[in-house]
Amino acid sequence: MQTVRDVMTTNVEFCTPLDNVFEVAVKMKDLDVGAIPIVENDQLLGMITDRDLVVRGIAEKRSGSNQVTNVMSEQLITVSSDTPVSEASNIMAQHQIRRLPVVDNGKLVGIVSLGDLATNNMTDEQAGVALSEISENDHLHH
Numbered sequence: 001m002q003t004v005r006d007v008m009t010t011n012v013e014f015c016t017p018l019d020n021v022f023e024v025a026v027k028m029k030d031l032d033v034g035a036i037p038i039v040e041n042d043q044l045l046g047m048i049t050d051r052d053l054v055v056r057g058i059a060e061k062r063s064g065s066n067q068v069t070n071v072m073s074e075q076l077i078t079v080s081s082d083t084p085v086s087e088a089s090n091i092m093a094q095h096q097i098r099r100l101p102v103v104d105n106g107k108l109v110g111i112v113s114l115g116d117l118a119t120n121n122m123t124d125e126q127a128g129v130a131l132s133e134i135s136e137n138d139h140l141h142h
Contacts, residue, residue: 004088005081008102008110014039021066024048035099037108038072044101044108046072078103089117
């Protein structure tokens with residue numbers, strides 16, 4: 001059985017609560033990613049997505065110097081590295097999320113994304129189901 005450990009990205013770039021929103025946005029741009037975890041002492045505190053920057057940042061008229069803790073999502077759904085890939089896919093589809101932080105013993109050890117699921121040994125059908133369920137719901141929000 002394939003686990004999240006087999007497909008996750010392990011060299012995860014992150015920011016800390018001391019960073020500001022501008023620094024998060026620059027890191028997203030430089031890395032070409034849509035989410036940055038917020039970590040302190042290896043503990044995952046939250047996550048900021050590109051959507052968070054727009055909805056909780058710009059739309060709330062918060063400046064780029066605003067603290068990341070004012071913009072980040074704190075109620076995160078996570079999995080452990082020994083979670084089966086099929087279960088991770090189901091969690092992502094059920095909760096309509098594209099990126100799932102991987103936490104072992106309270107420490108961030110990786111992130112699994114829809115892309116990781118689609119490009120690894122997961123069946124095309126499983127990845128397709130997860131993506132279509134998330135994409136269908138995204139379409140409803142536009």
